[in-house]
Amino acid sequence: MESVGSINPSTLSVKDLPWQIMWNKDKCALCGHCTTVCPVRAIELGVHRKRVLQVSIGLEEKPCNLLSVYFGIAQRTDVAHACVGCGMCNMVCPNNAIMPLRSDEIDKLRFHVNQGGEPRRRGGRRNSPDSILDKIKFVRISMLTDPALDAGRHEFELRTMLGRILPPEEMQKVSIENGWMPPVRELYPLIIGSMSFGALSPNMWEGLQMGVAYLNEELGMPVRICTGEGGCPARLLKSRFLKYVILQIASGYFGWDEIIHNLPYMKEDPCAIEIKYGQGAKPGDGGLLMWHKVNKLIAAVRGVPQGVTLSSPPTHQTKYSIEEAVAKMIQSMYMAWGFRVPVYPKISATSTLLAVLNNLTRNPYAAGLAIDGEDGGTGAAYNVSMNHMGHPIASNLRDAYLNLVKIGKQNEIPLFAGGGIGKNGNLAANAAAMIMLGASGVQTGKYIMQAAAGCLGSEGDRCNVCNIGVCPKGITSQDSRLYRRLDPEKVAQRIVDVFSSFDMELKKIVAPLGRSTSLPIGMSDALGIADADAADRLKIKCVL
Amino acid sequence: MCRLLSITSTDPISPMVAIRAIDVMKEGHDGSGVGLFLTDLGGEFYNFKDEPILSGIFSNEGLRNLDRYMIDHDFMVKYKLSIKPAKNPPVGTPKRDNYVIRVYEYPEEWKGLSKEEIEYRLMMVQLQLRYMGEEDESMLIFSFWPDVIIIKEVGDPMAVAHHLGLDREELMARVILAQGRQNTNYTINIYACHPFFIQGMATATNGENTAFIPIREFLISRKFPGYAGYQSDSEVFTHILHYMHNHLGMGIEMYKHIITPLKDNELDDHPNGIWLRKLKQCCRPLIVDGPNCIIGCLPDKSVFMVQDSKKLRPGVVGGRPGVFAFSSEMCGLNAAIPDSYINLDYQPMKYETVIVRSERQKIEIWNQLEALTHPH
Structure with missing residues (x-):
């Protein structure tokens, strides 16, 4: 049987990206400013399903699953939409509920930013703080x-x-x-x-x-x-x-x-x-x-x-x-x-x-x-x-x-x-x-x-x-x-x-x-x- | 800060007059050296006005090398003044074998050479001797030029003067330039003693020139062999003067336009502003950054003084017709010419150049803001 999802060589997780979006559900007002401002559409509305195990006291009711849905932010992991760390999401967030953080290790994205055989192009600087x-x-x-x-x-x-x-x-x-x-x-x-x-x-x-x-x-x-x-x-x-x-x-x-x-x-x-x-x-x-x-x-x-x-x-x-x-x-x-x-x-x-x-x-x-x-x-x-x-x-x-x-x-x-x-x-x-x-x-x-x-x-x-x-x-x-x-x-x-x-x-x-x-x-x-x-x-x- | 004094007199005077004035200004120098430039000589040297005089300090070995070199190059000694110093030099003064002041006859083959060629060759002889004796300090050469004597020594000026017996009649001169040295950031080196000399002109400076390195680089890169040495940051003042005078053919009134040019807004209002701006641009590496007071003597025996705008206590010039003195301090002037006409005393400010020509009749004041006298 074919699996529902598929993993190809360039499938990345959030962890593989250079920047990870930290989002705080408690603070988020769900205003949508961050997703609107993101220049590379790295974040989108996330509809997250959550299973809560409900175990009542006593033996009368059997434990059961309660399936719920909550809304928030989802970080995209495809190469074209990887977070660039600009931090605009943080700038526009009324509650400071979101922020990109630098990965604690060298990212895997760098090995994949050549999709279609086109090497990475970018603007900016050399990215070397030495002077x-x-x-x-x-x-x-x-x-x-x-x-x-x-x-x-x-x-x-x-x-x-x-x-x-x-x-x-x-x-x-x-x-x-x-x-x-x-x-x-x-x-x-x-x-x-x-x-x-x-x-x-x-x-x-x-x-x-x-x-x-x-x-x-x-x-x-x-x-x-x-x-x-x-x-x-x-x-x-x-x-x-x-x-x-x-x-x-x-x-x-x-x-x-x-x-x-x-x-x-x-x-x-x-x-x-x-x-x-x-x-x-x-x-x-x-x-x-x-x-x-x-x-x-x-x-x-x-x-x-x-x-x-x-x-x-x-x-x-x-x-x-x-x-x-x-x-x-x-x-x-x-x-x-x-x-x-x-x-x-x-x-x-x-x-x-x-x-x-x-x-x-x-x-x-x-x-x-x-x-x-x-x-x-x-x-x-x-x-x-x-x-x-x-x-x-x-x-x-x-x-x-x-x-x-x-x-x-x-x-x-x-x-x-x-x-x-x-x-x-x-x-x-x-x-x-x-x-x-x-x-x-x-x-x-x-x-x-x-x-x-x-x-x-x-x-x-x-x-x-x-x-x-x-x-x-x-x-x-x-x-x-x-x-x-x-x-x-x-x-x-x-x-x-x-x-x-x-x-x-x-x-x-x-x-x-x-x-x-x-x-x-x-x-x-x-x-x-x-x-x-x-x-x-x-x-x-x-x-x- | 070093102390400077120059005296120009119709009648020859003893260098001791200058040394005494330097001594009066003793609060400002630490006795680390003294330099004397004598020109328009009186005494015995008056009779050899056109023959080159070699001034320097020699070890016995150095003296032998000198004789060998001079004989090889067909220079004959015509007259000499031997200064045999006392056995025990004053504190701080090294023991030397010979202080040499010798008049030479030009070599036969120099006859018929142009003035420029002779002047160039004299400079080259001075440089060659200096380089020959540099390593072991067997020869310290200060000048080789007609009608010029230079004496330099490390130590307290008055003590050195007594040690060398500078009150001798032979050393009387009409123009004397002296410096009492306050050793600054360079090690005590006799070549760092002012006045500095090149091809007939000499300057002495006090203060410090913070633009020294780029100026030195510019002068050295002119590829003129005489632009060398630079044991002191002040040597560049002499060489800038020389460059201006000999290479650019400009008179002393342009000196300040080169070392301390007018500001842009001042040039806008100057009658020769367009040309002066061009001069400022092409001589930019020669702009000094003092505070400095410069006293100098030109080949025509004019004596001048200039200073930059940062010199908070300007030097002074004064005297009376027949004798004038330039001094870094008022007390030096008073000591040099006690009976000067005090109404003639003048302290040049940041735009001014003061000059006393060899007639010694008046103090000429040249202001940078004035129109230039010569067409440029």
Whole structure:
């Protein structure tokens, strides 16, 4: 006889899942909010049958079964509906009756998230809480001969530069000859990293842009934001706020029709153009916007049909090599804006970095280099790329800086570091460490999503469903029922909070080091780490 | 914090005037060293104005190596001042064999060389000798340049001065730059004693420059052999001055625009703001982060003083036509020139550079907010 149920290789129990839903029947009001809010429909109304044994006292009545039914929550165990641990159920529960808990052992789900031969794809982060940046301390404290400064009252000049900076001798020569001087932007050293319109919801994007505009125009902080690969809404392209925006062009060229068409209507030049050759979260892989998120608006901005997955190629298909890409692409981007806008490449951190860098040093147009480490976040990528591909940012950035020092071009090509800055919440400390290792500034995305919009992701594989458009906070969703949860005004307010507090923390770091007149780029004598190998590799002090 | 004093006088004066002023400011230095830069020399050296003078400390073995090297390179001693120190040096001062101040005749083959080439070669000789004697400290070389004598020693300035007999007539000079050292975070090393010298210019500094490492990296990466040493974070001030003067061809009024550039909003209002902003950008790694007061002497024998905005107690310049002194403290000035016209006393503030030219008639004050005088 065939059994009623069947077990196949991918049949999982709740215990096999990474997250188990703990539900308290006594507290549950059966309101249904949790099942409604769950982004992956991991929980549903459960109708549970229960047998109660009824044994009367005495012998007159025989013991019997009483069958009853009660209602509550059932956790689904099929692969497509496994709980992602986002915790939204808990957030909406009026009685705190439900909560996902992390399994006490390694889950079995991971062996089955390749149904139909499709490997796991997800958004989010690398899910590794390790951070060498968190371990770096600032050890050169000014004492006695050079008293520490007052972070609250002293004047600090904490700006950085983006653009090709000529060596002093050449600057004089060009100045006398009235020749072309590369454009240089003075900006705040913390840049909101590239997160595309499409990866992010319209409300999130609007909130970020409003926050950035407020920081610039009301607080005088020259904060810049990069668009990521996905173009830019025409309204922003034609506005005066474009000057706060770094436009990104990547291998899919998404959104560039719109940008080119709007060139004649631009009132302001963009801050810069970032050419993405690589991304730290998925190095060697192109952008990926899954069909779930390609709605009418996104399709219009990107110039593509609705509802198709947009995977960018891993490299710029029109280019044969990095040399050609650097030479031609950078130059053509310069030409588009009359050589008034800095153009720089962004690459993923890699052990072949120095080849790229040396190439850039010989290109008089390269306005800088952004390096994105393995801890960068993404809206969508293959799990294997996120977890196993890539190079940590700290040593890569340090190598790049010291290489520039060797050839005397450390001030000519600014380096911007991204990928894992503030991954565990220590944004200012991580940023300052990168700057003192040689970065001219840092780019951050994940921290902004968490602090400004309440992203639920953690380094413990929580949520990570940015790719399929079901972000329960409405940050990375294109579904208006979801993104209306996110108030752009509130996001803007949080952006201002984040930058204001970052600024104070940065001052609290540089003031005791006695630095105030310029950003301490390359001030490696201030850094220490309690790990001899790391100290040796980064050429900083080992402190125990 | 180290104590600084410079005196520039129409009539040659004894280095003891500066040493006494340093001694008056003793509260601020710990006697860990003294450095003297003498130029526009009087005394016997006046007769050898164009010949290079070697200043240094040598062991007996080092002296033999020096002679061998100089003979090999066809340098002939023209005049020498031998300082044979007393047998027992003062407390804290190491026992030395020879303090050498020698005037050499240029090698025959240098004749007809350009001024730049000669200056480069003189620097290279100084560096080669320094490197030769570095390991065993048999040779400590401070300068090899015409019309320049440098004396440095570890110990209390006054005690060292008596020990070496610095009141000799031969050491009279029109420009004297002296520092009484307060040893800071680097080990006591004679090469860390100010003033620092490179190709005719010297500076002495007090305070601490926290931007030292990136500045040093920038200077070393200019690949100019003279940008070396850096036993003290203050040596970069001399080399920045040299870089500005010799490589960028700029005058002293640009020094502050490089080491302490104007802020962005100040540049917006400056008549040369656009150019100065470019200069600030391309010289960004040379921005210092004090507090620092710098006193220096240029190849044309002008003496100057600058400081940054964090220097809470600025240095002072004063004197009277014919003789002026720059001092890190008011009491030093009073000790150096007791009969100065006190109405001429001037304490330069964060935007200012004060200069006394070799005519020694007035104190020129240059303000960073003013328009530049030369077209750039």
